[in-house]
Amino acid sequence: MDDSTRKELTAWLEFYQELGIEGFYRRETVAVGAPPSPASAQPSEPAAAPPKQAPPREPTTGVATSAPRPAALKPATFPTPPTMVVRPPAASFNLFEAAPAPRTGPETLERIREDLGDCRRCKLAPTRRNIVFGVGNPHAELVFIGEGPGADEDEQGLPFVGRAGKLLNRMMQAVGIEREDVYICNVVKCRPPENRTPEKDEVDACSPFLYRQIEAIKPRLICCLGAPAVRTVLGIKEGITKIRGRFYEFGSAKALATVHPAYVLRNPREEKILREDFEKIRDFLKGR
Numbered sequence: 001m002d003d004s005t006r007k008e009l010t011a012w013l014e015f016y017q018e019l020g021i022e023g024f025y026r027r028e029t030v031a032v033g034a035p036p037s038p039a040s041a042q043p044s045e046p047a048a049a050p051p052k053q054a055p056p057r058e059p060t061t062g063v064a065t066s067a068p069r070p071a072a073l074k075p076a077t078f079p080t081p082p083t084m085v086v087r088p089p090a091a092s093f094n095l096f097e098a099a100p101a102p103r104t105g106p107e108t109l110e111r112i113r114e115d116l117g118d119c120r121r122c123k124l125a126p127t128r129r130n131i132v133f134g135v136g137n138p139h140a141e142l143v144f145i146g147e148g149p150g151a152d153e154d155e156q157g158l159p160f161v162g163r164a165g166k167l168l169n170r171m172m173q174a175v176g177i178e179r180e181d182v183y184i185c186n187v188v189k190c191r192p193p194e195n196r197t198p199e200k201d202e203v204d205a206c207s208p209f210l211y212r213q214i215e216a217i218k219p220r221l222i223c224c225l226g227a228p229a230v231r232t233v234l235g236i237k238e239g240i241t242k243i244r245g246r247f248y249e250f251g252s253a254k255a256l257a258t259v260h261p262a263y264v265l266r267n268p269r270e271e272k273i274l275r276e277d278f279e280k281i282r283d284f285l286k287g288r
Ligand code: SF4
Pocket: 116, 119, 120, 121, 122, 123, 124, 125, 131, 188, 189, 190, 202, 205, 206
């Protein structure tokens, strides 16, 4: 092997090492016209020697890749190995299958739930019983977003099934909205201990899934129930009693802030403001 071939080969070997491929073999050379050897009649092994062509090109976007081009590598001095086989690190490894396949098609709630999996992304995971993903019409015009699951929700894996949920149902019935027609979820999908307010790191970990849910459903109206939902969806930090009952822009949808039903359970005299806001929701959906 002449010096320049050796250098080129060395550069390629270092390039593959950068990719985690460490074993190589050299295929037996068969003279033209000679009968094939038994070994060469077997299904072909992955080609080991790099093709005589330009090494892989970096993307033209100007973004650097982690694997440098072979030509830029310093030639190594290890001897030519007796055999060269591209040996994958794992039996099923394939260099081109290692990268996750790009996803196509529209976002769906099923896909988001699948991506959430048995989530352990924040410190609420160890104490939850069930992930409360959300429930309802996947094409709902109206999405309700609460703060987080309580004890009943954690137990059943469904949002708004406790006392606050019953009040929510009553408010919907009062203005002629069917629960099956809406979608209901929370800012965080696991119950905070003692029903405390979700903390910032928990909201940061969980809210990307909420945004994806909204994107998948594409509602006309989002109703934020309580301050944590308002902060997460609208980024508004003012007190809920100051901003409730108003409509805000949220992309191509509108968002309405109102009090959480649990707040009304603690302050029964405030039920009328929740009722007022539900009447605004009804009027908006009817185009009034
Ligand atoms: S609250 Fe959300 S981010 Fe945290 S563990 Fe549960 S599903 Fe995962």
